[in-house]
Amino acid sequence: MNTPSLPLVKRIVQERWIGKGLLLLLMVGTLFYIGAKAVQSPQLFFQQLLNGLQLGFVYALIALGYTMIYGIVKLINFAHGDVFMVGAFVSYYAVSRFRLHLWLGSIIPNAPEALVLVIGTLTVMILSMIVCAVMAVTIERIAYKPLRNAPRISALITAIGVSFFLEYFGALPFVFTANYITYQSPFKVITWYINKGIHMMEPGTQVPPGSITFSSMFIIILVVSILLMAGLQFIVKRTKLGKAMRAVSYDKPTARLMGIKVDSIISYTFAIGASLAGAAGILYAIAYGQVSFIMGILPGLKAFVAAVLGGIGSIPGALVGALILGQVETMSSGYISTPMRDAIVFSVLILVLLVRPTGIFGEPEREKA
């Protein structure tokens, strides 16, 4: 059905079938390959699907910050990934140095353990979100605000500078040190496996072959990120702040004429984006069990790719892009080649941009005079 019945050269050229054909061939080939492998071992396929979902939701939380900030100040905030890193470190210090996640237990000694952990973990998370938000607003005030009317490249270079500063300052021996640090989870992560029904995994036992495992972290990441995204959607669509944010991102001078405090709206945007990144930081650290001063670079970049993939500036786009990216990443490491994972992610980005230059949900660029 895809090809016209009379393949005229002219028609092929006009409807871009050579390029499209190449991409379709590539897509069909990949899908066929993965499909064939999935039929061979459905267990591996579903396992990768779950892993991709988990990764995708973490990326989505970071990507939302990118997309909001880009939408409102047209700045690729390279420091966003490092805000994510700081969020993870704040929770690391709160949990393993200060035992903040047990504060309820030390006040009320006979409180139920589950309640203590839930409240404690939430406290840690809110703490790192607040720290990240304050940091992002500070960065915005110090570094980006004076450059609001400067050439765009100045702001971009500044963002890169801030990012390097956070990384290398974090690498100093008295800050976060330049090592990979094992992250101590505030609660015990429980793992289940699906093999003729859902079983809880006993510690020290092997998973029977042919089963799909998932952990409580998977569920927590899903629930927390969906809640946060729903909250974000509520803020953007239903509150006055959200309305102001949309107005500022649409047209700054007019928004100012309408009595919107543009500067404070931009600060709020940075704060919201950074708090999402902080939440992503703690979720990522618990799920993958490691923190380091460079942990923000690659997830940050991939989240940005996700935002671009979904159409930068669009909030549902960021979620969709991140989920696609998570799947691409896990599927390519599962089926094609683990070391080539990042290369494949970026190839997909380039291909999508070639077909839809403004991303999946992006509006076509207006012609500018």
Next chain:
Amino acid sequence: MKIKFNRSTIIFLVVAIALILIVEVLYRIRPGGAPLLNEFWYTLLRKGGVIAMVAIGLNLIYGFNGQFSLGQWGFYGMGAYAAADVTFRWTQMHTANGLTILFCVLLFIGLSMYGVSVLVKRVRGLDPLSAFALYLIGVFISAYLGVLVGGALAGPVTSLLSALPGALAKQIVFFIAILLAGGVTADVSYLIGLPVLTLGSDYFGIATLGFTMIVKVLLDNSDTILGFQEMKGARGMISIPYMSSWLWIGFFLLVIVVATRNLLNSSHGRALISVREDELAAKAMGIDVTAQKLLTFVIGSLFAGIAGGLYAHIDGFLHPSTFNFIKSFDPMIIVVFGGLGSISGTVVASFGWILVLEGVLRNVLPSGFESWRYVVYPILLLLMMLLRPSGLLGGFEFPFIKAVLPSLKHKPSTPPTPDTKTAAGD
């Protein structure tokens, strides 16, 4: 063609050649064993020269043509590995097959690209993606043919080069390897620039950043996925001959500076600057905007490839982490430091960057504080962006180069991205 030598040209050439010779002589004179210019500073100077070439290429792409490219570092890495492989095969494996195969592949790819471009021009209304697909098919076929022909030529060329004195043959192979490294990056940049340049500015930046990333991953797996055993993947390529003397680097840098200056002085140069100033107006004046963008991208990447080839032969060791995408911001930072659209500023900033960051700060900071360098330089960068956003040297230019640049509508510091005027994005 008449070549005019006015005073500023002569002064520039004399000073440049004198600088090249003085540094080399200072290094070669060794009273009592130790050279006057010690190895450390000599290497830093050479690295500064290499970075200057990369940055000039980027300045051409970004400063003069307004394409926000982060792919320069990927081309640099690609050139480095290509040149290193050719000379490695010659010195370690005593065969010129790297040379001949690469040469034939590049030649055939060039020919097929030319053929396809003629075809593409004849078929009107062909979209970039389809053109890209055609080019891709042509490249694969010609690369395969090139490998076959190059493999057949390897024997005769090896015996021919072996007949020459060893040192001379080595220098010849090195010189050709550097040119081939430039050829590799030029071919690749033509191929990927074709579709990617149709994207808007920020998207172009991200796509090229992705390209850098892909190159890094490929280099990480060069022994397994690409199948070049001698590149040793993530372990790093070793025993590359030390060939890049300051003479070679100075020579190539001088050639690149002069070539850039002459390019900017030509009608192509004026066209590519007009694309930065206003794309629509340039189009209305009958300038083929896409072709100008592609031309600039290819030339800029060619410079990066040459620089990479020279870099590979400084330390005799290459590691994929050198070509990490984080470092791909370095040339961008240098270009902004030196001032967008300023060749002299770029050269000065490149040497300054290497000498200050690796040389001065390493010596000035007390021991144990070396890691503070990377804390200090983002702060410097931020301060500069806040206090002097037009770059340290602003609109400064050597008279030799300044004489030929067309008078600009904007100062060189203004945003070259044609679509959005300010960070506020109004």
